[in-house]
Amino acid sequence: MTFRTALRLAGLIKLAFLAAVIIAGGSGVAAAVPAAAPATAATNAADDSPMPYVLDARVVGDANRVRFIADTSAPLNAAVFALADPYRVVIDLPEVKFVLPDDAGSQGRALISAFRYGVISAGKSRIVIDVTGPVAIDKEFTVPAADGQPARLVVDLVPTTREKFLASVQAYRDTHGAPDTGAGAGAAAPTGDDSKPLIVLDPGHGGIDSGTRGADGTQEKDLVLAFAKVLGEKLVASGRYRIAYTRTDDTYVSLGDRVKIARDQHAALFLSIHVNSFPVGNVRGTIVYTVSDAASDKMAAALAASENQSDELAGVDVKAEDSDQVKDILLDLTQRETRNFGLTFAQALVRHLGRSTMMFKVPHQEASFKVLEAPDVPSALIELGYISNPDDEKQMQSPEWQDKVADSMVGAVDGYFHKETASTDP
Numbered sequence: 001m002t003f004r005t006a007l008r009l010a011g012l013i014k015l016a017f018l019a020a021v022i023i024a025g026g027s028g029v030a031a032a033v034p035a036a037a038p039a040t041a042a043t044n045a046a047d048d049s050p051m052p053y054v055l056d057a058r059v060v061g062d063a064n065r066v067r068f069i070a071d072t073s074a075p076l077n078a079a080v081f082a083l084a085d086p087y088r089v090v091i092d093l094p095e096v097k098f099v100l101p102d103d104a105g106s107q108g109r110a111l112i113s114a115f116r117y118g119v120i121s122a123g124k125s126r127i128v129i130d131v132t133g134p135v136a137i138d139k140e141f142t143v144p145a146a147d148g149q150p151a152r153l154v155v156d157l158v159p160t161t162r163e164k165f166l167a168s169v170q171a172y173r174d175t176h177g178a179p180d181t182g183a184g185a186g187a188a189a190p191t192g193d194d195s196k197p198l199i200v201l202d203p204g205h206g207g208i209d210s211g212t213r214g215a216d217g218t219q220e221k222d223l224v225l226a227f228a229k230v231l232g233e234k235l236v237a238s239g240r241y242r243i244a245y246t247r248t249d250d251t252y253v254s255l256g257d258r259v260k261i262a263r264d265q266h267a268a269l270f271l272s273i274h275v276n277s278f279p280v281g282n283v284r285g286t287i288v289y290t291v292s293d294a295a296s297d298k299m300a301a302a303l304a305a306s307e308n309q310s311d312e313l314a315g316v317d318v319k320a321e322d323s324d325q326v327k328d329i330l331l332d333l334t335q336r337e338t339r340n341f342g343l344t345f346a347q348a349l350v351r352h353l354g355r356s357t358m359m360f361k362v363p364h365q366e367a368s369f370k371v372l373e374a375p376d377v378p379s380a381l382i383e384l385g386y387i388s389n390p391d392d393e394k395q396m397q398s399p400e401w402q403d404k405v406a407d408s409m410v411g412a413v414d415g416y417f418h419k420e421t422a423s424t425d426p
């Protein structure tokens with residue numbers, strides 16, 4: 001048996017194990033691996049080019065030099081670059097399967113504080129390394145499999161000054177353009193009759209950005225996608241609405257692109273779907289948010305800050321994106337009206353949801369969520385419940401709960417459109 005065959009077999013065994021975990025109802029990283037993976041790998045066993053996988057990733061070294069090493073099933077073509085504020089090093093790869101333990105990347109070493117990995121856009125994967133300060137990418141290379149060792153991707157980082165770091169960020173952008181933001185990935189075109197109002201459903205996070213995580217490993221990105229699909233099907237089944245999603249699979253979509261999808265398609269309503277987390281106490285319940293420059297309270301401000309981090313976590317250059325924002329008086333007026341419609345919708349949501357599930361003691365709150373900033377699309381964000389609370393976590397995964405809560409939300413959408421029509425009719 002050649003080493004290559006042995007490695008492939010080891011990978012197959014690992015994938016088969018993951019499939020068993022999925023069947024047994026496990027989650028975490030396992031859930032991110034498509035259930036069809038073992039079959040695909042098996043079918044491709046005779047093929048020379050199956051989708052490569054990352055088998056292990058680790059950090060060695062000290063404060064003078066730190067080395068990130070990924071063991072891979074084949075040598076990978078990588079683009080390595082840095083991003084500032086916060087300091088990050090990004091490794092862009094062709095699409096790979098990550099077969100790593102649940103907690104991989106959660107603990108760093110020396111100059112590296114953590115790393116994340118996942119799909120960034122169709123056919124592309126990404127690893128984002130958080131670094132504790134300005135670093136220089138001193139070496140990056142790949143090693144083919146040899147002497148019983150798998151192929152490797154190696155990136156060496158050494159400390160540098162902020163000035164040199166920023167210069168390297170700029171130099172990379174000048175030669176390569178702005179890094180991939182996963183633009184428009186996963187957006188599904190609306191279906192049905194154009195005369196019906198279009199509602200854009202926005203399942204939060206996705207791909208490299210998992211969102212928050214429950215005690216039993218449930219990931220926000222999976223939970224909110226499942227719920228969005230339940231809600232979307234009900235809205236379509238009503239025969240009164242068209243539906244589009246910002247993502248329909250485990251792909252990352254930047255916050256700006258989520259807003260753009262709604263604006264470009266002239267959506268009548270935008271609903272971002274998330275789940276909450278609070279480490280202290282037994283906080284639970286549903287909260288509906290609308291956008292405001294002043295947050296309801298500290299907790300709302302902290303939540304918005306954490307949800308707004310999505311692009312940073314995914315290794316997107318936020319500064320480059322913000323530069324083309326336009327502000328004028330007409331836009332301000334439109335925005336004020338849009339915010340009022342968003343508020344009306346949020347109030348309808350709170351009213352209807354109160355009949356089917358437990359609401360947080362302050363069920364409607366405000367904060368500056370980036371994803372709610374479309375000046376011309378009424379928008380709201382729902383935190384379905386607290387994944388940090390075992391009761392909420394269990395309940396949000398139950399089809400019965402999803403069903404009744406989605407029914408209430410359809411009622412709120414009906415109420416909103418009825419009311420909106422009534423109030424604009426002379």
Ligand SMILES: [Zn+2]
Binds near residue numbers: 307
């Ligand atoms: Zn979220």
